[in-house]
Amino acid sequence: MNLQSERKKKRSEKDTELNAILSNIPLGIMRFDSAFNYLYINPFMQQLSNIFKTAQLGRALSDALPKEISPLIQAHLTQAFTGNKAAFQYNYTYPDGNKVYREVIMVPEKNTEGKIETVLCLVVDITAGEKAELIKMAALQETEKLRKALDEHAIVAFTNTHNNMIPSKLSNVMPRGRCQNGTGTSSNNGCLLTI
Structure with a gap:
């Protein structure tokens, strides 16, 4: 076996290993070219979003994303293609009423010459945490309302007791x-x- 075919075989094995890892990691992973076309979408990302139920590879980002979030994603991709890592969060409500929350990190990928050719996009579903936080905040608001009501009741009861007033009941x-x-x-x- 010659050296070139051996290198090709090792590279193929490494690519297979990398694809196995990327396919099973619980993280949405996408890769974009400078024209914002999808080059790679891992299976977890396909499951994470309704827009990836059909083939997207080679398709432009602006054609695939909902118009409500497309400008946000494109602005951060533009930033990443200038060489700066981009990190942000967004939320989106699907037509069925399901609201999702995502955290996104975009990392520029350079070739051997140092030129940015692609951007790797990592997407974390933070919906469960955000919804739990919303429930917590609602519970805290209700607790505060109850506390205020009890404080007001205590003041009325204290006033009635000290002024020898007869309660209306x-x-x-x-x-x-x-x-x-x-x-x-x-x-x-x-x-x-x-x-």
Whole structure:
């Protein structure tokens, strides 16, 4: 076996190993050329997004992405093709009402001459964490509302107790005198109801 065919075989083995890793990693991975065409989409990314249910390789990003997020993705790709890593988050609501949250990192890939030829895009689904945070914030808001209501109630109760005011719920209690309909006995402080 000559040296060239041996190198080709090793490269093929490495490519196979890399594809096996990229196919099984729980991370969306895409590669774009300078025209923003898809060069690679791993299986996890295909499962992560509804837009990849059909073949995308060679297709332009602007033709595949929803118009609501396409400008954002393209702006960051442009940044990555200038040699700067781009990192951002976005959310998107699908037509069926399902809202997803994503964190994206775009890394420029240089060739042996140092020229940026492609951008590697890593996509993490952060939907579960974001939804948990929204639930937590809603619970904290409800807790705060309840705390305020209890504080207000405590102030009213404290005022009623200290001003010797009769709570409105006990309006059938008559101070220092007879009870209505003879349902209780009177005392110096008012009517004591017997139940």
